[in-house]
Amino acid sequence: MQNYIDSLKEHIEKRELLSILQNFQNKFGYIDLNFIEQLSKRINVPAGKIYGIASFYNQFRFKPKGRHHIKICSGAACHIKTKDNLTSEIYKILNLKNKETSSDGKFSIEFIPCMGACALGPIIAVNDRYFMNVSLNDFKIIISNLD
Amino acid sequence: MTILKDYTYKKIFQSEKQLPDNTLYEYNINVPHIFVEKSSCSIIAGIDKTIDQIKSYFSENNMEYELVEVGSKGLCEYDPVVSIQVPGRAIISLKNIYSNIVDSVLDSILNNILPERELIIGQYSHPELNSWSEITEISDIPFFKKQTRRLLKDIGNIDVNSIKSYLDYGGYKSFGKILTTHTHSEVCDIIEQSELRGRGGGGFYTGLKWKNTLNNNAEKKYFICNADESDPGSFAGRMLIEGNPHLLIEGILIGTYAINANEAIIYIRNTFDLAIKRLKNAIKQAEISGLAGEDIFGSGINIHLSVFASPGAYVCGEETALISSLEGHRGMPSPKPPYPSEYGLFGYPTVVNNVETLCNIPYIIKEGPEKFKELGSQNSYGTKLFSVSGKVDFTGMVEMEMGQTPNDILDITKLQNNPGDVKAIHIGGPSGGFIHPDDFNMNIDFDTFNNNNMWFGSGSFLVLDEENCIVDVTKYYIDFINNESCGKCIPCREGSQRLLEILTRITERPRTNKQHETLLRFKGVTQMEEVSKLMKETSLCGLGQNAPNSIISGLKYFRQEYEEHIYEKRCDAVICRNLKEYSINVDNCVGCSICSKRCPSDAVIGSQRTAHFIIQERCIKCGICESVCKFNAIIVR
Structure with missing residues (x-):
């Protein structure tokens, strides 16, 4: 992380803040709160303000992703095609909420507003594998097959 | 990628190579051309595996070929879509080409034999090429025929990387x-x-x-x-x-x-x-x-x-x-x-x-x-794209002339557009509202929609049928607005929160059955109308001003459904989980007792080998009994 901060150029404008945060997240998978503190000293913007900006947007997460990052499409078409209260059952099965990671680091979940494949819903992605027309039973099978 | 440094402005102007509409690329080819429709939708359907399989097929057979990446023509239902052109023959477009059938499909097409009928979408005929017999033209398929494809004209024909x-x-x-x-x-x-x-x-x-x-x-x-x-x-x-x-x-x-x-x-x-x-x-x-x-x-x-x-x-x-x-x-x-x-x-x-x-x-x-301006209606010219999804047969992107009606869109996206099949259309995403079947002949243009206090936004077109609950869909959109409200102005930040609370309350069963509970729930609806009006008038931006549209139009056309939720605590679509009522069909129940063992709130009673019974007051609507019963004895209402 220190290397990343050192690699930033001398003068940073406010408009570049978002891309700095995005690059950090792409590299490390999440926004570390220590990073925000160090960045704040570096660019002379209060840490609270940076956190406020980061937490405003959907992209940023403040906890590392789990080994199995589960993305769930919460688009309108997927919602009306979903049966068995799939989303609330997923909350229950994994005991997690949006953008959270389980304590053993195995699972993390994230809701995506629309993945753009409305014909095939409900859609769930585990890391980069996609599952279509997922029912509650399918989801249980998918989960049990992950180590 | 060919670097086009020599492509001067003059050359662009003079290149008058006229390609006929709806024809993929060029007709005079020496090697088979494979056109893969790679889009965000087909990636999920597995186009990448299909592409890999196509590549390995040709390298195994030591054949030359050309693979062209094109965009989706809009029929997401058929993804992954692959179109194939063998030299001298018209291009044939195939649907649902998953990696496991790539080999057999290529085998037959490269030998000039048609693959199975259910894989074929249609063909693009060309005067210089031999057409396939008894295969429909792509342009004659109702889905494409009734559209006015002006922006989408070349999509699916153009190589997206070139x-x-x-x-x-x-x-x-x-x-x-x-x-x-x-x-x-x-x-x-x-x-x-x-x-x-x-x-x-x-x-x-x-x-x-x-x-x-x-x-x-x-x-x-x-x-x-x-x-x-x-x-x-x-x-x-x-x-x-x-x-x-x-x-x-x-x-x-x-x-x-x-x-x-x-x-x-x-x-x-x-x-x-x-x-x-x-x-x-x-x-x-x-x-x-x-x-x-x-x-x-x-x-x-x-x-x-x-x-x-x-x-x-x-x-x-x-x-x-x-x-x-x-x-x-x-x-x-x-x-x-x-x-x-x-x-x-x-x-x-x-x-x-x-x-x-x-x-x-x-x-x-x-x-x-x-x-x-030749297309369109008064004050709204040109065409409009719609993302059609929900309970239709062809989910996808359609382009319609401005001033067409919801019925026109249903005609091309449903195999049979029978009146009564569709309960409502939600148009315009979270900022939009419901359209009742009586209004399916309304023109979709700016003036008509403004006069009716509607909004078609970026053109999302969600079709709902009897299995969908209006209150639930409204709750879904208000929940979305509540999450996405930026929090700057109070009407939107607090209003969306209150609306969500009211909607949640009426989709849940009251703790007691006393009269004043019902009254409170009904008061929620009147308050909901007030809050909606306030949000519309006082919010800072379009998000807040249009957020209550779903509620206003829902109450206008589907008030009865709201009333059923409030008074009768009943959701006809059996979507609102907490309003569900579980009971046991005495004829089917064999008395295996599995439900009573698994019930977390001891609501199922009954002795072995006799029909069981659910005590409604104890039931917490978890649905476990339904999922464990092997005899279909649990009735959900």
């Missing part, structure tokens, strides 16, 4: 034309005459916006393309970029020239990986060919294009919020005036236009405003 392919279809000619023969204000005049209105939802006249910005003298101006399409259920803009990235870039270049700016920014969702990749590639190609960047074709005009991957917030669809996000702040809207055309990005005059709006520009310049 600027040459776009140029062959007459691309960048409009830009070349204005660069040599038109002044900045003349371009604005043409767009103003065409009466093109913003397709993002607001419906503001694009030409007027451009003119206002042009007339503001400033040392710097910005042109922004809003590609942050984030309504749940709206994917038309994304597919447009994926299918024809150069069309958008040409529109942006013309717009940037028209307002005399030097910098254009495309603000696009970070999750649209494929669209971003193709856009960046297209920009690079345009720069290498001298169509963008410094000193375009020696005219002394510089236009720099850049892509900003937005970190994602629904409210950033509002132009002032988008600008504040680009400046590196929280994406919150600010009151207008001042309008961005006076005081926009970093204080300079700025134009913000939607993807679909900009894709109309090259056509208007090429064919003239009068030709553009």
Whole structure:
């Protein structure tokens, strides 16, 4: 992380803040709160303000992703095609909420507003594998097959 | 990728290679051509595996071939779609080509034998080529036949990774034309005459916006393309970029020239990986060919294009919020005036236009405003894209003439459009509202919708049937608004929270059955109407003002359904989980006792081998009994 901060150029404008945060997240998978503190000293913007900006947007997460990052499409078409209260059952099965990671680091979940494949819903992605027309039973099978 | 350094402006103008409409690429080929429709939808369906399989098939058989990546024609239901052209034969388009059937399909087609009928969509005939017998023309398929495909005309034909392919279809000619023969204000005049209105939802006249910005003298101006399409259920803009990235870039270049700016920014969702990749590639190609960047074709005009991957917030669809996000702040809207055309990005005059709006520009310049106005109805000219999803047979993107009706869209997206099959249509995403079947003959244009207090926004078109609950869908959208409200103004921040609470309360069973509980629940509905009105009148931006549309239209047309939820505590669609009532069918129950053992609240009673019974007061509606019963004895109502 220190290397990343050192690699930033001398003068940073406010408009570049978002891309700095995005690059950090792409590299490390999440926004570390220590990073925000160090960045704040570096660019002379209060840490609270940076956190406020980061937490405003959907992209940023403040906890590392789990080994199995589960993305769930919460688009309108997927919602009306979903049966068995799939989303609330997923909350229950994994005991997690949006953008959270389980304590053993195995699972993390994230809701995506629309993945753009409305014909095939409900859609769930585990890391980069996609599952279509997922029912509650399918989801249980998918989960049990992950180590 | 061929580097097109020699592609001078003159060459672009003189290349008059006319390709017939609806024909893929060229007809005179020596090796088999495989066209794969790679889009965000087909990636999920597994097109990457299909492509790998195609590649390995040809390398195993030591055959030469050409693989062309094209955009999706809009039929998401059929993904992965692959079209194949063998030398001398018409192109045949196939659906659902998963990797496991690639080998057998290629085997038969390369030997001039048709594959199984259920895999075939249709063919593209050409006078010079042998057609396949008894196969329908793609253009005769109802889904395509009844559309007016103006923006989508070349999608699915153009190689998305090649600027040459776009140029062959007459691309960048409009830009070349204005660069040599038109002044900045003349371009604005043409767009103003065409009466093109913003397709993002607001419906503001694009030409007027451009003119206002042009007339503001400033040392710097910005042109922004809003590609942050984030309504749940709206994917038309994304597919447009994926299918024809150069069309958008040409529109942006013309717009940037028209307002005399030097910098254009495309603000696009970070999750649209494929669209971003193709856009960046297209920009690079345009720069290498001298169509963008410094000193375009020696005219002394510089236009720099850049892509900003937005970190994602629904409210950033509002132009002032988008600008504040680009400046590196929280994406919150600010009151207008001042309008961005006076005081926009970093204080300079700025134009913000939607993807679909900009894709109309090259056509208007090429064919003239009068030709553009041939389609459409009074005050709304041209076409509109709709992302049709929900309970239809063909989910996908359709392009309709302005002023068509919801029935027209249902006609092409459902196999049989019987009256009564569709309960309602939700149009316009979270900011839109419901349309009742009685109004399915209403014209979809700006004036009709404004008069009815409706909004078609970016064109999401969600079809609901009897299995969907209006209250549940409304709750879903209000929940979305509640999450996405930026929190700046109180009506939207608190209003959406209260609306969600009221909706949650009526979709849950009251703790007691006393009369005043029912009264409280009903009071919620009257309060809901008040809150909605207040939000509409006092919210700062379009997000808050349009948020209660679902509730207002829902209460107007489906009041009975709300009343059923409140008084009878009944959800006919059996969607609202907490209103469900579980009981046991005595005839089917064999008394295995598994449900009573698994019930977490001891609500199921009964002795072994006799029919059981559920005590309603104890039931917590978890649904476990239903999932464990092997005899279908649990009735859910």
